[in-house]
Amino acid sequence: MKRVLSVFLGILTAIGGFVDIGDLVANALVGSRFGLSLAWATIIGVAGICVFAEMSGRVAAVTSRGTFDLIRERLGPRVGLLNLAASLLVTLLTFTAEVGGVALALELATSVNYLLFVPVVGLAVWLVIWRVRFSTLENVFGLLGLALIVFGVALWQLNPSWGDLLHQIAVPRKPADESLTTYFYYAIALFGAAMTPYEVFFFSSGGVEEHWKPKDIGTARANVFIGFPMGGLLSLAIAGCAALVLLPAGIQVDTLGQVGLPVAVALGKLALAFAILGFVAATFGAALETGLSTGYATAQYFGWQWGKYVRPRQAARFHALVLLAVIAAVAGVLTTADPIKVTEYSIVFSAVALPLTYFPILVVANDPVYMGRHVNGRLANGLGTVFLVVIVIAAVTAIPLMLITAAGQ
Amino acid sequence: MTRALGLAVAATVLLLAGCVAPAPTTAAYEAKAGMTADAAVSEVRTALVATDAYLHGRMGSAYLETMLVAAEEALGSVQDTFDSVQPPAAAGADSLRDTLDPLLDDAGSAVTELRIAARRDRDVTLRTTAGDLTGTADELEAFGKQHR
Amino acid sequence: MTEEPFDLRLRLLDRQVVDRDGGLICKVDDVEFDRGPDGSWHVVALLSGPQALGPRLPGRLGRWVMAVGRRLSLHPDVAPRRIPFERVTEIGSAVTVDRARDRLDVAVLEDWVREHVIDPIPGSRHESE
Numbered sequence: 001m002k003r004v005l006s007v008f009l010g011i012l013t014a015i016g017g018f019v020d021i022g023d024l025v026a027n028a029l030v031g032s033r034f035g036l037s038l039a040w041a042t043i044i045g046v047a048g049i050c051v052f053a054e055m056s057g058r059v060a061a062v063t064s065r066g067t068f069d070l071i072r073e074r075l076g077p078r079v080g081l082l083n084l085a086a087s088l089l090v091t092l093l094t095f096t097a098e099v100g101g102v103a104l105a106l107e108l109a110t111s112v113n114y115l116l117f118v119p120v121v122g123l124a125v126w127l128v129i130w131r132v133r134f135s136t137l138e139n140v141f142g143l144l145g146l147a148l149i150v151f152g153v154a155l156w157q158l159n160p161s162w163g164d165l166l167h168q169i170a171v172p173r174k175p176a177d178e179s180l181t182t183y184f185y186y187a188i189a190l191f192g193a194a195m196t197p198y199e200v201f202f203f204s205s206g207g208v209e210e211h212w213k214p215k216d217i218g219t220a221r222a223n224v225f226i227g228f229p230m231g232g233l234l235s236l237a238i239a240g241c242a243a244l245v246l247l248p249a250g251i252q253v254d255t256l257g258q259v260g261l262p263v264a265v266a267l268g269k270l271a272l273a274f275a276i277l278g279f280v281a282a283t284f285g286a287a288l289e290t291g292l293s294t295g296y297a298t299a300q301y302f303g304w305q306w307g308k309y310v311r312p313r314q315a316a317r318f319h320a321l322v323l324l325a326v327i328a329a330v331a332g333v334l335t336t337a338d339p340i341k342v343t344e345y346s347i348v349f350s351a352v353a354l355p356l357t358y359f360p361i362l363v364v365a366n367d368p369v370y371m372g373r374h375v376n377g378r379l380a381n382g383l384g385t386v387f388l389v390v391i392v393i394a395a396v397t398a399i400p401l402m403l404i405t406a407a408g409q
Numbered sequence: 410m411t412r413a414l415g416l417a418v419a420a421t422v423l424l425l426a427g428c429v430a431p432a433p434t435t436a437a438y439e440a441k442a443g444m445t446a447d448a449a450v451s452e453v454r455t456a457l458v459a460t461d462a463y464l465h466g467r468m469g470s471a472y473l474e475t476m477l478v479a480a481e482e483a484l485g486s487v488q489d490t491f492d493s494v495q496p497p498a499a500a501g502a503d504s505l506r507d508t509l510d511p512l513l514d515d516a517g518s519a520v521t522e523l524r525i526a527a528r529r530d531r532d533v534t535l536r537t538t539a540g541d542l543t544g545t546a547d548e549l550e551a552f553g554k555q556h557r
Numbered sequence: 558m559t560e561e562p563f564d565l566r567l568r569l570l571d572r573q574v575v576d577r578d579g580g581l582i583c584k585v586d587d588v589e590f591d592r593g594p595d596g597s598w599h600v601v602a603l604l605s606g607p608q609a610l611g612p613r614l615p616g617r618l619g620r621w622v623m624a625v626g627r628r629l630s631l632h633p634d635v636a637p638r639r640i641p642f643e644r645v646t647e648i649g650s651a652v653t654v655d656r657a658r659d660r661l662d663v664a665v666l667e668d669w670v671r672e673h674v675i676d677p678i679p680g681s682r683h684e685s686e
Contacts, residue, residue, distance in 0.1 A: 130678070257476040
């Protein structure tokens with residue numbers, strides 16, 4: 001019974017923790033401009049992260065080692081360092097976006113300018129990383145993130161023609177007033193939002209933090225294969241709400257407030273409060289994950305002791321790195337760059353960095369010396385290879401499309 | 410390789426800063442005017458939907474204020490960007506500007522009024538200003554459709 | 558009996574070095590060889606640290622890493638951190654070394670950061686709660 005409860009908790013946490021500021025912005029923006037004609041990109045992205053998160057979780061359970069540890073081993077120090085530099089840049093950019101997201105959500109709750117919240121948010125993020133136990137951290141913000149279910153309820157309340165919605169998803173048609181290049185640019189953006197590199201570092205390092213053993217592979221799989229797709233459904237609900245309320249009004253999403261507007265229209269004040277809670281939980285949780293991931297990646301490359309499973313003074317360089325990352329993220333938001341724009345860039349650059357992260361995982365999960373009998377089967381390899389091809393296509397076309405469409409104008 | 414990367418970054422930054430050059434042809438200027446109108450419609454309708462939700466008790470005042478402040482800023486920036494474009498020396502271009510600018514002015518001042526009324530909890534003012542703004546929104550939308 | 562050749566680059570280099578309790582020590586940044594009496598080469602020690610990693614990184618980056626290593630070094634001669642190969646008990650997904658971490662060579666950066674950055678912050682000695 002206790003085991004069932006713990007698996008259930010894990011799944012709920014995975015659902016609530018799936019969405020971050022990138023998913024919030026990307027799905028609402030795409031819904032408001034393209035309806036559900038790009039839902040396929042979200043679906044493919046969610047499927048992709050499921051495949052690779054399962055692999056990296058399995059690797060962590062079997063080897064008790066983090067992703068970046070193994071990236072350096074398999075790719076060598078030079079390519080590994082390049083990988084580290086690129087991953088750090090993208091993760092730091094994402095961290096900055098998440099901190100900005102928390103501040104924006106708090107602004108919506110209080111009408112106090114978001115910049116004033118930024119140092120407080122930074123301090124809170126660092127404090128939680130410093131003191132709160134890893135599993136508590138995961139569970140609390142994961143469960144609070146379930147408040148975003150209010151978007152599903154709002155979608156229901158808006159009483160759409162479900163057949164029509166399903167048709168839009170299954171038979172995508174690009175809107176006439178948008179160009180083909182913009183359409184595919186946003187497909188890549190959705191893809192990058194669903195498959196952010198830091199999730200893999202975090203998931204595998206988290207597995208080591210929680211001392212996963214091979215017997216925990218089943219639980220990890222339940223989290224991934226049930227939790228992540230349901231989190232993906234939340235993303236689709238956000239897009240659907242935007243498609244139903246914002247698209248007909250000619251509203252294009254460029255603020256966090258617009259993301260929550262359909263909930264207000266459909267359900268009212270209380271539901272909107274839940275949406276804000278969901279925004280705060282999702283972005284704060286993701287801020288914790290990205291902050292920790294900068295430490296995980298760097299420490300694992302250099303072989304330093306890392307993790308919250310030891311006392312801070314036993315992982316001094318790791319914690320110092322996280323502190324530096326928090327300072328950098330806070331400084332980044334305080335430049336008054338629009339956090340929504342920062343978010344949009346972070347997801348596109350995530351798409352560019354994806355092959356660097358996912359290729360090594362596929363290689364390691366295939367290595368029988370590391371994995372023993374838990375090595376990739378044909379299904380995992382087949383899916384992994386297919387997704388790797390998709391990832392490379394997305395990575396290669398991301399920057400050119402960004403330049404051609406002037407970042408989606 | 411570093412130089413190529415630096416060039417790519419520079420190109421990205423330039424393109425994305427939306428570096429403003431004078432629109433060379435009337436057609437390009439018309440397209441720019443259309444896009445400006447669409448962007449303005451987005452901000453104005455955001456303000457309207459939010460205000461309407463608030464007046465029906467479906468949104469708190471903090472949320473409304475935050476959205477109105479954002480819409481006001483965005484609208485101002487949309488108008489500034491459009492005005493900074495040098496119109497080509499054709500009669501068509503000037504008439505475009507003469508139609509669009511007043512609409513943008515009306516929209517901007519109405520959203521400002523909404524923002525002030527929201528902060529002061531003046532529901533009646535909100536209602537009447539929103540009513541006027543709806544007309545402006547429709548005109549902007551028609552302009553945008555016409556000059557796409 | 559033919560032994561399977563042990564690919565050093567694949568199986569030893571860039572591996573994580575752990576102590577007997579699973580604590581993380583360092584990476585195998587480089588390997589030290591010595592010539593035995595019969596003329597054959599043997600692995601004598603595992604090397605770690607900026608001075609060991611630097612030469613394996615290309616060009617200016619490598620030189621910069623080594624310069625960082627010199628700044629961090631306690632000794633006037635800049636030798637990389639050295640773990641004699643006799644200490645290695647197991648080579649699996651990680652390289653296990655038989656001494657507890659605190660009995661090995663001091664890690665300068667970790668100690669400095671611990672002393673100057675982490676210890677002053679309250680709560681650094683406690684488990685998370």
